[in-house]
Amino acid sequence: MSLRISPVIPGFGLTLGYTLVYLSLLVLIPLGAMFVHASQLTWAQFWEVISAPRVLAALKLSFGTALVAALLNGVIGTLLAWVLVRYPFPGRKIIDAMIDLPFALPTAVAGIALTALYAPAGSVGQLAGEFGLKIAYTPLGIALALTFITLPFVVRTLQPVLADIPREVEEAAACLGASPWQAFRHVLLPALLPAWLTGFGLAFARGIGEYGSVIFIAGNMPGKTEILPLLIMVKLDQYDYTGATSIGVLMLVVAFVLLLPLNLLQRRIAIR
Template structure:
């Protein structure tokens, strides 16, 4: 196998060395320490911790709400990216800035703001309560917070791909007799699906580990609205470091399996 090198800026060995050093310091060594600390437990002790009813309920809630938010953003983010790329209108730059707001806004501030709006005594929460819908302190409120935080990942991933698709391709398909749904299915979706999966996986990964924006609107009721990152913090506050690392390893393994499956699917679609 021939190694690819840049004909303009040489230095493969040096750049690879820096890459491996930073990757080791920031990712590999901390993860190895996590697994080594959890290895102090026997298999029976580890299994008893990660299969406790409270842990399983938090695990299910964290991944279910993150998945729901990622799917919701997959639809909303695709529509927003389409509008921002294909149309020019007044206020477009303002919408662009608002989409990036979750990146700049502290997550705790976002959580407080969402709780103030959607709590039973909040402006929107009161209106929803009249309709018999409770948002704050429920899984729905958690999904809403995660949707707010993870929206930019989908939009910013799809925008450059949409911008690279010439409008002439769609016009040619229409001239050949394709209906709008056929253009969407056979022209746009094959080009957008790999990028959409990338944005979806990024939103899912961010949602699973989100903490600041969720703890205020969740209510943090064990077995009902307690997310897994909060349970890890509870273990740390109780000086149960081994239990916290065991839950962290469980969370890491489940996340890795999900992201690996999504990446394999993305690669298969890209080859097709």
Template sequence: MARTVSPVIPGFNLTLGYTLIYLSLIVLIPLAGMLVYAAQLSWQDFYQIISAPQVVSALKLSFGTALVAALVNGVIGTLLAWVIVRYRFPGRKIIDALIDLPFALPTAVAGIALTTLYAPKGLLGQYANELGIKVAFTPLGIVLALTFVTLPFVVRTIQPVLEDIPRELEEAATCLGANSFQVLRHVLIPALLPAWLTGFTLAFARAVGEYGSVIFIAGNMPGKTEILPFLIMVKLDQYDYLGATAIGVMMLVVSFVFLLLINLLQRYLIKH
């Protein structure tokens, strides 16, 4: 297969070399260093660390809440992108700008704001408690924080794809006798699904490693609301660097496998 040559940035070897050097310095070398440091542990010691009840509980909580938050944003983010692209109304540009707020807002500030709002005596938390719903210091609060932080990833991934879908396709399908559900199933979903999976993947990946916005609203109760990033920080504060590294390697492996499966599914959908 012939190599495509860019007329804008010539020199394949030079640009590839810069790319690999940058990728190695930023991603590969730090990850390799973590793996080498973790190699000081025997398999038995490594398994003993990652199979501890506290670690397993934090693993389930971190990946479970990240998955729920990504799925929630998959629905809400798609609806927001649809409204912004397909409708014109007063305040549309303001809503469009507010979607990017979690990118600019420090995550710790977001966590403090959400905790203040949904605490048992907070502005909304007090009414939730009257209904028997506890938000702060529960997994529900963690999902809420992760949903807030990861919403832009889904919206900004789907929005340009929606803008590129001609409305004539929907109108043509309608003229051919398709109802709204058939237009959604056979026209919109196939076009949006690869972008939706990309946004879902980005949201999930960000949510798994989120720390700042979660530690305040989670309460960090071992076995209940303790996430893996916080557990790593606890290990580091206790100078248990090998334990923190072992948990980090476990997070890396689980995240890589999950993201690999999503990417394979995405490639399959694009080909078919």
């Protein structure tokens, strides 16, 4: 198999060397240092740290709410991308620009705004309280905050793919007798699925490590609404650096185990 050399940036060896150096300095060395620092503990001590009920509860909450938020955005983001690409309407550019607001807002500002809205004294919180539903300081509030923060990942990933699918393809499927569901299942879904998986993976990964927008609306009750990033900060405040890095290693390993199959599936579908 021969390598394809890019005519734009010459010097494969030089560019590859720079890539590996920057990747090592920015990603591999810091992550390696975290593993080295955690290795100061024996396996029994490491297991004692990561198997503590408080850590397991935070792990379940962080990954569970991130998964729920990514799934919600998988549906909502697909609909938003579809409407923004397929239907011209007044104010479309304004709505399209608003999609990027979670990127522009400081996460702490987003967290304060969401808390003010969903807290028992907030407008939405009061309305939900009349139906016996509590949003703020519950896992539901955390999932909503993560949904707000991670929405742009799905929308911005799907938009260019939808824009590249000609309308004539759907019209041709309809002319051949395909129902709307059949046209979506056999024509649109194969083209959208790789991008959808990418957007879902990005949203899930961002939700796992989100901190600023969550700590205000979570309430931070140990064992109930305490997320892993906050627990790491608690360990750091207690000068328990080894414990903090141990939880970080756990978080990294679990995220890698969950995201690797997703990336492999996305690549396999894209090759077909």
